[in-house]
Amino acid sequence: MTDQNTQPAQTSQPATGVTAAAGFRAAGVTAGLKTSGKPDVALVVNDGPDDAVAAVFTSNRAQAHPVIWSRQVVGDGVARAVFLNSGGANCFTGPFGFQTTHLTAEAVGEALGVGAGDVVVCSTGLIGVGDQTFRDGVLRGVDLASAALTADGGQAAATAIMTTDTRAKQAVHTQDGWTVGGMAKGAGMLAPGLATMLVVLTTDAVVAADDLDRSLRAATRVTFDRVDSDGCMSTNDTVVLMSSGASGVTPPAEGFQEAVTAVCADLARQLQQDAEGASHDIAIEVVGAVSEDDAVTVGRSVARNNLFKAAVFGNDPNWGRVLAAIGTTDAEFDPYAVDVSMNGVRVCHAGAPDRPSDEVDLTPRDTRVLIDLGVGSATATILTNDLTHDYVHENSAYSS
Numbered sequence: 566m567t568d569q570n571t572q573p574a575q576t577s578q579p580a581t582g583v584t585a586a587a588g589f590r591a592a593g594v595t596a597g598l599k600t601s602g603k604p605d606v607a608l609v610v611n612d613g614p615d616d617a618v619a620a621v622f623t624s625n626r627a628q629a630h631p632v633i634w635s636r637q638v639v640g641d642g643v644a645r646a647v648f649l650n651s652g653g654a655n656c657f658t659g660p661f662g663f664q665t666t667h668l669t670a671e672a673v674g675e676a677l678g679v680g681a682g683d684v685v686v687c688s689t690g691l692i693g694v695g696d697q698t699f700r701d702g703v704l705r706g707v708d709l710a711s712a713a714l715t716a717d718g719g720q721a722a723a724t725a726i727m728t729t730d731t732r733a734k735q736a737v738h739t740q741d742g743w744t745v746g747g748m749a750k751g752a753g754m755l756a757p758g759l760a761t762m763l764v765v766l767t768t769d770a771v772v773a774a775d776d777l778d779r780s781l782r783a784a785t786r787v788t789f790d791r792v793d794s795d796g797c798m799s800t801n802d803t804v805v806l807m808s809s810g811a812s813g814v815t816p817p818a819e820g821f822q823e824a825v826t827a828v829c830a831d832l833a834r835q836l837q838q839d840a841e842g843a844s845h846d847i848a849i850e851v852v853g854a855v856s857e858d859d860a861v862t863v864g865r866s867v868a869r870n871n872l873f874k875a876a877v878f879g880n881d882p883n884w885g886r887v888l889a890a891i892g893t894t895d896a897e898f899d900p901y902a903v904d905v906s907m908n909g910v911r912v913c914h915a916g917a918p919d920r921p922s923d924e925v926d927l928t929p930r931d932t933r934v935l936i937d938l939g940v941g942s943a944t945a946t947i948l949t950n951d952l953t954h955d956y957v958h959e960n961s962a963y964s965s
Contacts, residue, residue: 580716580717580719580746581717581719581720581723581735581737581746582719582720582722582723582733582735582736582737582746582747582748583609583719583722583723583735583746583747583748583765583766583767584715584716584717584718584719584722584746584767585719585737585739585744585746585767586743586744586745586746586767586768586769586809586811586812587744587769587809587811587812588611588612588613588614588615588769588809588810588811589609589610589611589612589716589746589767589769589807589809590609590610590612590714590715590716590718591607591608591609591610591714591715591718591719591721591722592607592608592709592710592711592713592714592715592718592721592722593606593607593710593713593718593720593721593722593723593724593725593726594606594607594706594709594710594713594721594725595709595725596650596702596703596705596706596709596710597702597705598650598651598652598653598690598699598702598703598706599651599652603727604721604724604725604727605650605651605652605702605706605725606648606649606650606651606703606706606707606709606710606725607648607649607650607710607721607722607723607725607726608646608647608648608649608673608707608710608711608714608722609646609647609649609722609765609767609807610645610646610677610714611644611645611646611767611807611808611809612809612811613645613809613810613811614809614810614811615771615808615809615810615811616643616644616645616683616807616809617642617643617772617773617774617777617807617808617810618638618639618642618643618644618685618774618777618805618806618807618808619639619642619774619777619778619780619781619782619805619806620635620636620639620685620781620803620804620805620806621781621782621785621803621804622635622636622802622803622804623798623799623800623801623802623803624798625798625799625800625802627656627657627800628656628800628801629654629655629656629657629688629692629800629801630655630656630658630662630663630665630666630688630695631655631666631686631687631688631801631803632800632801632802632803633663633666634663634666634667634670634686635685635686635687635803635805637682638670638682638683638684638685638686639685639805642773642774642775642777642778643683643774644683644684644685644805644807645677645679645683645684646673646674646677646679646683646684646685647684647685647686647687647765647805647807648669648670648673648684648685648686648687648707648710649686649687649688649689649722649725649726649763649765650687650688650689650690650702650703650706650726651688651689651690651725651726651727651728651750652690652694652699652702652728653688653690653691653694653695653699653703654688654689654690654691654692654693654694654695654800654801655688655694655695655699656688656692656693656695656800656801657692657693657800658693658694658695658696659695661695661696661700662695665695665699665700665703666686666688667681668700668704669684669686669703669704669707670682670684670686672704672707672708673686673707673711676707676708676711677711685803685805687726687763687765687801687803687805688801689726689728689750689762689763689801690728692800719735719746719748720733720735722748722765723735723748723749723750726748726750726763727750728750729841730750730751730839731839732839733748734748734749734750734751734832734835734836734839735747735748735749735832736748736827736828736831736832736835737828738824738827738828738831740816740820740824741814741816741820742812742814743768743769743770743812743814743816744768744769744770744812745766745767745768745770745821745824745825745827745828746766746767746768746828747764747765747766747767747828747829747832748764748765748832749762749763749764749765749832749835749836750762750763750764751763751836751839762799762801762802762836763801763802763803764789764803764804764805764829764832765804765805765807766781766804766805766806766807766825766828766829767806767807767808767809768806768807768808768809768821768824768825769808769809769810769811769812769814770808770810770812770814770815770816770821771808771810771812771813771814771815772808772810772815772816772821774808776818776821777806777808779818779822780806780818780821780822780825780826781804781806781825783822783825783826784822784825784826784828784829784830785804785829787826787830788826788829788830788832788833789804789829789832789833789836791833791861791864791945791946791947791948792833792836792837792947792948792949793865793868793869793947793948793949794836794837794840794841794843794948794949794950795840795841795950795956796868796869804829806825833948834948837948837949837950840950840956841955841956842953842954842955842956842957843950843951843953843955843956844878844930844951844953844955845877845878845927845930845931845932845950845951846930846931846932846948846950847868847874847877847932847933847934847948847949847950847951848931848932848933848934848946848947848948849864849867849868849934849936849946849947849948849949850864850933850934850935850936850944850945850946851863851864851936851938851944851945851946851947852935852936852937852938852944853937853938853939853940853941853942853943853944854896854897854898854938854940854941854942854943854944854945855896855897855898855938855940855941855943856941856943857943857944857945859894859896859897859898859938859941859943860896860938860943860944860945861945861947862894862895862896863891863894863896863898863936863938864936864945864946864947865947866890866891866893866894867887867890867891867934867936867947867949868947868948868949869890869949870886870887870889870890871952872886872889872890873886873887873890874949874950874951874952875951875952877927877932877951878951878952878953880927880928881927882907882908882910882912882922882925882927883922884905884907884912884913884922887905887913887934887936888900888903888905888913888916891903891936896938897938897940897941898938898939898940899916899939899940900916901915901916901917902915902916902938902939902940903915903916903936903937903938903939904919904935904936904937904939905934905935905936905937906933906934906935906937907925907927907932907933907934907935908925908926908927908929908932908933909933910924910925912924912925932951
């Protein structure tokens with residue numbers, strides 16, 4: 566007979582996300598930044614032996630104080646920790662806001678015994694939030710998070726950086742004795758320049774900072790930079806990649822880049838699938854382009870076309886809106902030689918109607934649009950979502 570007063574044995578959870586790679590600890594805590602009382606501060610620490618880092622940031626000219634700070638931090642290719650808060654973007658908060666970021670890095674450094682210049686800081690939430698109450702909450706979060714660090718804290722950290730996200734986003738890739746793991750947040754303002762919202766990637770492979778940078782930029786170019794959910798670029802976008810070297814394995818450059826790309830692609834799809842209010846996840850594949858740049862330009866033009874996105878929301882295969890969208894670009898093609906297919910049905914051939922539109926089923930959430938420009942061999946795929954009532958409602962009430 567079991568004693569009802571006996572507590573079950575405590576078992577640790579398997580390491581996930583940013584703590585899947587050896588040499589990393591993480592935490593996610595509640596510091597009171599969110600009125601909901603949900604977790605709002607995360608900390609990821611690299612225990613080494615290596616401390617290499619690379620990062621890419623938003624190309625928006627309006628940049629939050631944490632982005633300005635963190636650009637300086639990663640300049641020497643060295644970092645020991647990433648501090649992240651939700652509940653306030655600390656953007657357009659004046660000199661006080663930049664001082665808050667600096668104080669945050671100093672507090673993390675003091676708690677961990679590292680220099681403030683080795684602490685990346687990331688913030689997400691409402692722009693214009695950064696008063697004394699916010700600062701107090703962030704610094705309180707530093708104390709709480711540094712005391713809660715564990716080698717299986719990836720899930721807690723991924724949960725703490727959520728804002729309008731409905732679920733935490735993590736990914737892991739392991740091979741040949743080394744691992745790449747990561748977490749991401751993002752559900753809106755998904756139209757990046759080099760990065761999408763906040764992403765932290767970790768690896769226990771032995772990789773120098775310059776090689777981290779090359780792999781990260783190659784990966785983000787074909788993953789995060791091709792998620793274009795709503796055409797709105799954030800002021801806080803940051804993707805950080807840290808290497809602990811704890812596995813002792815130096816992977817081949819090509820294999821490492823493939824692993825980083827796989828994790829980024831996984832996280833990018835999760836971002837797309839959790840986009841605010843979306844009812845369709847749309848992959849726009851452009852083939853037959855003269856160049857990859859042309860393929861991206863065409864795909865992004867369709868992804869940002871509100872008429873097309875509204876049609877998909879209504880399950881209307883209005884391919885004319887696709888042709889109208891690509892006609893606004895400077896890509897090389899003949900509008901009267903383009904083919905368009907939707908969910909496997911070619912509705913337009915050589916710029917004219919092909920199969921009847923009622924053969925297209927747009928009720929599934931996964932939606933594929935194939936555009937064949939017919940002038941080359943380059944391809945690219947852009948991920949987007951439909952435009953829904955829920956998206957408009959959520960973003961009309963975001964500040965309330």
